[in-house]
Amino acid sequence: MINEKFLHRREMAAWVVAAMVVLATGECVATPPDLRIRLNGRFGAVTLLPSEPLTLHLQTVPRQSPAVSGDLWFLALTSLGSFWYTDNQWWVASSTPVPVRSGSFDVTPRTLLNGVGLWEGDFSFYAGWDPWANGLIDWSALTVEAASARVTTDPVALALDHLNRVMDSEHNDFYVYKDLDDPGNHFVLPARMGPMERGVSMDLGWTNGCFQGRTCIRCTFDGIDWGGFAFLNGTLEGNQTAPQPNWGTVPGAGIDLTGAARLCLAVRGETGGERVELFAFSINDKPYGDSARKVSTGFVTLTPSWQRLCLPVADRDLHYIINGFGWVSSARETGGRPIAFYVDDISFEKPGPNVLRFLRSYDDPAGEHPVFRYGAFTYDNALALMAYLTDPTPQNMARAKLLADALVYAVDHDRFFTDGRLRNAYAAGDLPLPNGWKPHGREGTTRLPGWSEPDGRWVEDAYAVSTHTGNVAWAILALLNYVELSSESPEQKAVYGNAAQRMAQWIENHCRDSRGAGGYTGGYQGWEATANNPAGQTKLLWKSTEHNLDVFVAFRRLAMLTGDPAWLERAEHAKRFLDSMWQESEGRFLIGTVDDGVTPNRAVNPMDVNTWGYLALAGVDGSKDFRRGLDWVLNRAQVSQAGYSGFDFNDDRDGIWWEGTAQMVVALELAGRADEASFYRQHMIRWQAEALEGDGKAIVAATVDHLTTGLDWTYGRKRHVGATAWFIFALKSFNPFWPKGIAAATAP
Numbered sequence: 001m002i003n004e005k006f007l008h009r010r011e012m013a014a015w016v017v018a019a020m021v022v023l024a025t026g027e028c029v030a031t032p033p034d035l036r037i038r039l040n041g042r043f044g045a046v047t048l049l050p051s052e053p054l055t056l057h058l059q060t061v062p063r064q065s066p067a068v069s070g071d072l073w074f075l076a077l078t079s080l081g082s083f084w085y086t087d088n089q090w091w092v093a094s095s096t097p098v099p100v101r102s103g104s105f106d107v108t109p110r111t112l113l114n115g116v117g118l119w120e121g122d123f124s125f126y127a128g129w130d131p132w133a134n135g136l137i138d139w140s141a142l143t144v145e146a147a148s149a150r151v152t153t154d155p156v157a158l159a160l161d162h163l164n165r166v167m168d169s170e171h172n173d174f175y176v177y178k179d180l181d182d183p184g185n186h187f188v189l190p191a192r193m194g195p196m197e198r199g200v201s202m203d204l205g206w207t208n209g210c211f212q213g214r215t216c217i218r219c220t221f222d223g224i225d226w227g228g229f230a231f232l233n234g235t236l237e238g239n240q241t242a243p244q245p246n247w248g249t250v251p252g253a254g255i256d257l258t259g260a261a262r263l264c265l266a267v268r269g270e271t272g273g274e275r276v277e278l279f280a281f282s283i284n285d286k287p288y289g290d291s292a293r294k295v296s297t298g299f300v301t302l303t304p305s306w307q308r309l310c311l312p313v314a315d316r317d318l319h320y321i322i323n324g325f326g327w328v329s330s331a332r333e334t335g336g337r338p339i340a341f342y343v344d345d346i347s348f349e350k351p352g353p354n355v356l357r358f359l360r361s362y363d364d365p366a367g368e369h370p371v372f373r374y375g376a377f378t379y380d381n382a383l384a385l386m387a388y389l390t391d392p393t394p395q396n397m398a399r400a401k402l403l404a405d406a407l408v409y410a411v412d413h414d415r416f417f418t419d420g421r422l423r424n425a426y427a428a429g430d431l432p433l434p435n436g437w438k439p440h441g442r443e444g445t446t447r448l449p450g451w452s453e454p455d456g457r458w459v460e461d462a463y464a465v466s467t468h469t470g471n472v473a474w475a476i477l478a479l480l481n482y483v484e485l486s487s488e489s490p491e492q493k494a495v496y497g498n499a500a501q502r503m504a505q506w507i508e509n510h511c512r513d514s515r516g517a518g519g520y521t522g523g524y525q526g527w528e529a530t531a532n533n534p535a536g537q538t539k540l541l542w543k544s545t546e547h548n549l550d551v552f553v554a555f556r557r558l559a560m561l562t563g564d565p566a567w568l569e570r571a572e573h574a575k576r577f578l579d580s581m582w583q584e585s586e587g588r589f590l591i592g593t594v595d596d597g598v599t600p601n602r603a604v605n606p607m608d609v610n611t612w613g614y615l616a617l618a619g620v621d622g623s624k625d626f627r628r629g630l631d632w633v634l635n636r637a638q639v640s641q642a643g644y645s646g647f648d649f650n651d652d653r654d655g656i657w658w659e660g661t662a663q664m665v666v667a668l669e670l671a672g673r674a675d676e677a678s679f680y681r682q683h684m685i686r687w688q689a690e691a692l693e694g695d696g697k698a699i700v701a702a703t704v705d706h707l708t709t710g711l712d713w714t715y716g717r718k719r720h721v722g723a724t725a726w727f728i729f730a731l732k733s734f735n736p737f738w739p740k741g742i743a744a745a746t747a748p
């Protein structure tokens with residue numbers, strides 16, 4: 001019985017592979033519709049808890065007309081056999097193919113599965129179409145689309161799914177508007193249309209009764225003449241900090257939407273009966289206007305409840321779009337009556353799995369501070385890259401590569417600096433600015449996180465735009481780990497290694513310090529020099545033990561990668577500072593120095609200098625017993641709270657900081673203290689499953705909101721990419737400083 005199933009699955013896999021091979025040889029006889037499978041709104045593979053619902057939706061992109069002729073199939077391969085979807089019979093178990101439609105039919109988007117209670121195991125879903133309506137699969141002209149789901153209780157697989165979901169959250173579709181300031185938005189410049197450009201207004205941050213998420217758009221028209229808004233890509237030049245309208249006169253300022261199936265949005269009237277036209281691609285008569293002819297709903301009558309409207313766009317030439325959405329109303333249509341209505345969730349059906357991007361650090365779209373809603377911190381993304389390396393499936397390695405590519409892109413495409421520095425954070429969403437946005441004359445520069453104030457000004461966070469030495473060092477470690485653990489070609493590895501060297505050279509050139517015991521200073525703070533900020537960034541003068549631990553390992557490993565002894569000397573320069581911060585009498589590291597670069601800062605006692613101290617230096621420097629640092633953490637930062645045991649960031653013990661707890665687990669495990677490691681690991685696994693703000697997958701950063709660090713930031717009850725990545729390290733006993741072990745790493 002089991003063997004039969006196994007054989008059957010292999011047969012089916014061969015069926016799909018055969019179809020792919022045929023397609024690759026180009027023997028198709030007709031243009032098939034594009035079939036796209038979404039699982040819970042996501043492309044690709046998803047991992048589910050047994051209790052989690054699964055929705056399987058089919059998107060279709062008709063190439064010529066929605067009516068096609070042929071055979072259409074939907075197949076689910078599962079551990080309990082194969083199932084075929086039929087319109088009347090739901091999913092039926094069958095060992096032979098069952099076509100859902102045979103003949104001529106509309107390939108309309110449809111939901112094929114919407115349920116809970118799937119059994120544990122792997123599920124593969126296929127949609128297949130061939131042009132001969134004979135009820136048989138015709139191998140020579142079969143189009144297949146596949147997606148997979150895994151139902152499991154494995155904590156690592158579930159945690160990785162959290163990273164996947166966050167990584168893809170802005171790229172499952174191509175958004176025009178999701179929420180105010182959402183980094184996934186495009187065509188972000190609304191420009192007035194109509195005589196005198198008056199009589200219309202919009203509130204892009206309306207919060208009452210929205211269709212989806214935190215905000216929607218409230219639109220008004222005063223009932224006189226006509227008017228509306230066009231959502232433009234716009235342009236940005238020189239020192240401008242806000243985009244300017246472009247109605248089709250500027251070349252190189254369009255967005256390529258090729259592959260989009262439909263433009264979909266949600267709309268409702270304030271009272272019902274409002275008459276509006278919704279459209280896109282309206283700029284058709286200008287030299288650099290929309291390449292696509294206008295699509296429009298025509299004038300439609302709104303209802304007081306939300307309606308979902310979709311406009312097919314796949315038959316248009318979408319390679320150069322400057323107007324992604326718009327609306328108008330007119331006195332003639334409204335009978336001279338003023339109207340108000342709402343729009344939300346405006347997106348083109350177009351996945352972007354390969355778009356360069358970083359992960360939002362906190363999965364908290366309703367959170368109080370915009371930089372935590374949307375900022376993708378460099379450190380968290382270095383960790384996410386490494387988390388994928390701990391489970392090197394082809395899918396995970398592809399994601400690690402995309403993050404490595406994003407780091408390389410970031411170091412080469414700053415909007416201002418060309419000296420190898422990274423910023424502390426980037427915007428989630430597309431990493432590059434859109435075409436036509438050229439701050440300081442540069443194209444494709446990286447987007448930094450920000451938000452609009454109520455008066456419309458765009459604001460950025462001082463920490464996010466700064467460059468701290470430790471964050472650069474973590475990016476170097478991420479690239480070095482990718483080079484060591486991936487099977488890239490030597491040429492490609494050199495690309496990542498060279499980018500790591502440019503980052504390291506920035507640290508050496510700008511942060512090497514001769515005061516006191518040497519080492520490297522904290523980095524540079526604030527915004528680059530502009531007309532409003534002529535002084536530019538400020539050099540930080542304090543020195544951090546953590547930063548120097550990161551720099552020490554990064555430089556040592558660069559020396560090994562490049563064979564260049566200069567990096568060894570630089571690593572030793574960091575090491576001298578580390579030696580001065582080790583307190584032999586107490587058996588622990590201090591946090592670093594104050595601004596004079598000499599006087600130790602004894603006001604703050606973080607635990608992670610000791611976990612990182614152990615992970616970075618044990619086995620490198622045999623003259624000190626860094627295990628004593630772990631005992632210091634056990635004695636000074638251990639917290640039991642609400643049934644959980646773990647560690648605080650500092651020694652006031654106001655709650656559990658799970659990222660640090662995971663660091664302790666890795667360190668204790670590598671120190672041979674497996675029982676203690678196992679104890680805290682079990683508490684983390686329970687926290688993953690039980691935290692109120694969690695989803696059974698992510699790690700919520702702390703057991704309390706505003707967990708103190710002793711420094712000028714706190715941790716809260718928010719799902720955190722960094723904590724989730726460290727959780728994966730803890731379960732995999734992965735040391736991010738020396739993933740192959742120090743002995744192996746330092747062998748000649």
Ligand SMILES: [Ca+2]
Pocket residue numbers: 070071130131132133134135136137138
């Ligand atoms: Ca057929």
Ligand SMILES: [Ca+2]
Pocket residue numbers: 177178179210211212213214215216344345
């Ligand atoms: Ca919304």
Ligand SMILES: [Ca+2]
Pocket residue numbers: 648649650651652653654655707708709710
């Ligand atoms: Ca604390």
